[in-house]
Amino acid sequence: MKRAIITVIIIAAVLAGIFYILNKNKAKNEQETQEAAVTNATVAVRVDTARRQSVDLAYLANGTFIPKQEVTVSAEAAGRVVRVLVDEGSRVSAGQTLAIVEGDKLNVSVANAQAVFNNAQADVQRFESAYATGGVTKQQLDQVKLQFENAKNNLQSAKLTAGDVTIKTSVSGIVNSRKIEPGTYLNVGAPAFDIVNVSTLKLRVNVDEKNVATLKVGQTVNVTASVYADKKFTGKITFIAPKSDGSLNFPVEIEIANNANNDLRAGMYGTASFGNEDTVDVLVIPRTAFVGSVSDNKVFVAKGDKAIAKQVVSGRNFGDFIEVISGVNDGDQVIVSGQINLFDQTPITVIK
Template sequence: MKRALITIIVIALALGGIVYLLNKNKAKVEQETAVVAQKNAAVAVRIDTARNQQMSLAYQANGTFMPKQEVTVAAETGGRVVRVLVDEGSRVSAGQTLAVVEGDKLNVNVANAQASYDNAQATLQRYESALATGGVTQQQVDQMRLQFENAKNNLKSAKLTAGDVTIKTSVSGIVNSRKIEPGAYVSAGTPAFDIVNVSTLKLRVNVDEKNVATLRLGQTVQVLASVYVDKTFSGKITFIAPKSDGSLNFPIEIEIANNPNNDLRAGMYGTAVFGGEGTTSALVVPRNAFVGSISDNKIFVLKNGKAIETKVTSGRSFGDQVEVTSGLAAGDQVIVSGQINLLDQSPVEVIK
């Protein structure tokens, strides 16, 4: 009995010690968590400074070169391809024959029409001769002349149809893709060749509302190609969209005459340089200081360790810098990274 009592006491003391240690550890963990939470209450951000700078009046917009003309030439008559006269990369001219489709059946039609024409012509001549001697009436001659005209028209139609056995291009350019081979059978409308004309190209770019007002149709624009760092090209504005997209950007189309070597190719990355060569003084901030799009005109400014949501008025864009015409002063520290985690008056910690 005494031994059992001692055992119970020992177990009770052990359990009490375990509970004590658990409570002590729990308090320590809660204390450490509170410290960490206090430290993490500040949102980590990066900042930059609004400053007055001399900015170039020229601004750039990027896009991709597109061919001015791009057509798919199709077969106009069904049949077996006899010859293909051009390869991919060949230069072709408008009206040039690209391939020949077997036309035996069509040639038979031409021969039949020719025989009918010859017969009608000979008969008409006999009738006209017989009219002078009274062998036929004028009405019979007129009817024969009508048959002759019909035969002549049928012969023209047969020859035109027979001419369709050649596949021709309606534009000049370069064969970008050949889709048929000799021996293949084609139907009317079967795509045969893709022809691309790169003697003139188009560059389509987007210009924001602050800069589109300075552009006009026919204006000369300097154009750069990313693959030719030592070459410049000249283009003219041929289209200015009357309506902006959802980001208040206006599509602009520029036409560029390629050089004699056709160095520019469709699909290359291009840059249009708008504006003059002068400079202007402007209060600017980095583009990534704006929360959302630039048109939202919202920036967080760092004041006394807190992020202050500030409404500004944006002006012109200068590449990675954007002009601010109101809402900021030179020297204001603006937050350029970490805004997604910020609310107005959020405490922040600046990191480098």
């Protein structure tokens, strides 16, 4: 009996201890949950300062060099390649023969057409003599003359076709790719060579609406290539798009004459510098402060522990910084990270 009472007391003590520990853990969890709720009520953001600074008035735009001329030379007659006269990297001139295609069958066609032409020509001479003496009618003579004209046209066509056994280039440049070898059989239109002319290249860049108004066709532009930091090139604007893309950028093409060594190559990364090198003191904020695109003109400013939505008027683009004409003041803390979760008056926590 006494042992049973002791057992009951021990069990009760154990249960009481377990209950105490559970209640203690519950209180701790509730406290942590409340603290987390307080923390999560704010949005973590990073800020930067709107400030006045001297900036270069030159507007930079990046793009890729492309060749002014790039053509694929194709076979104009079917046949087997007999000889290839150029290799990849060879310089070629307009009208130069690049390869020769087997033309035996074409030469037979020319011979047949020549024989028909000779016979038609002889018929015309005989019928004209006979017509002069009244041996044939005018209608018969006209019929023979018509056959002669057809024979002459067929001969010219056969000769033109026979001339197509040579594959020629219509432009000067460098053989960028050779797609055939001796023995290759080509169908009409089969690509044989890629010819690239890099004596003149084009740089295609996008210019925003605030800077495109200062540009005009024929304007001189300074151009650099990323791989030649010590070399400068000069180009001229040859095209300004009359319509912008979805980001309010206007495609602009600049034509650049390559140097004697053809240092510029198609596919290289280039930078065009528009405007002059004067500096001006302006109020700027980081590009990352804008919600969406710069053209949306919306930013958030940190005021105390809240984010305040601001509608600004943006100005010129200076790379990583954008001029602000109105909407924020010098010294304002603009939010540059975390805006996706913000609304006007949203509580914030500024993190470093």
